[in-house]
Amino acid sequence: MLIQLFAQDMRRSDKACEVLRSIEKQPTIPSAYIEFVRRSIYEWRNPPKKVVVEVQPKSIYELIAHGYFGTAIEILEQKTKEQPQDFNLWMKLAETHGQHCGNVDRAEKIIQQIEANSAFSPEQIQHAKTKLKEWRVTRSCPPGW
Numbered sequence: 001m002l003i004q005l006f007a008q009d010m011r012r013s014d015k016a017c018e019v020l021r022s023i024e025k026q027p028t029i030p031s032a033y034i035e036f037v038r039r040s041i042y043e044w045r046n047p048p049k050k051v052v053v054e055v056q057p058k059s060i061y062e063l064i065a066h067g068y069f070g071t072a073i074e075i076l077e078q079k080t081k082e083q084p085q086d087f088n089l090w091m092k093l094a095e096t097h098g099q100h101c102g103n104v105d106r107a108e109k110i111i112q113q114i115e116a117n118s119a120f121s122p123e124q125i126q127h128a129k130t131k132l133k134e135w136r137v138t139r140s141c142p143p144g145w
Helices: 002-007 014-025 033-046 060-065 069-082 088-099 105-115 120-142
Strands: none
Touching: 002 014, 002 033, 014 033, 060 069, 060 088, 069 088, 088 105, 088 120, 105 120
């Protein structure tokens, strides 16, 4: 346990080897145990590298949840061009800019585009303006408030 403490926890393999050398001098310690400890010190000093597998999000919501804001914005901008009457797409685009990226000015421009679009009702436009106000307040508050 002392060897493990030195090698793994304290990252002092030199001290771990020093203890191992003192154990090797004892005639009652089996050679298999000495070899086991030697391998263990090596493994503690050189842990296996972790393989990171990046999962590609499948939806706008997953992209945003994983912090892929740029990709989400690109897709949302393309979709709003293809479906200019889809209020939810426009709002998700504005939200991504205003809430997630902290770019409330860009979100405001998107809300202005919503206002100019005759496909959206006064209620939808009011909802968009209310959200914009919320993003402005969130942006102006210090972290943790």
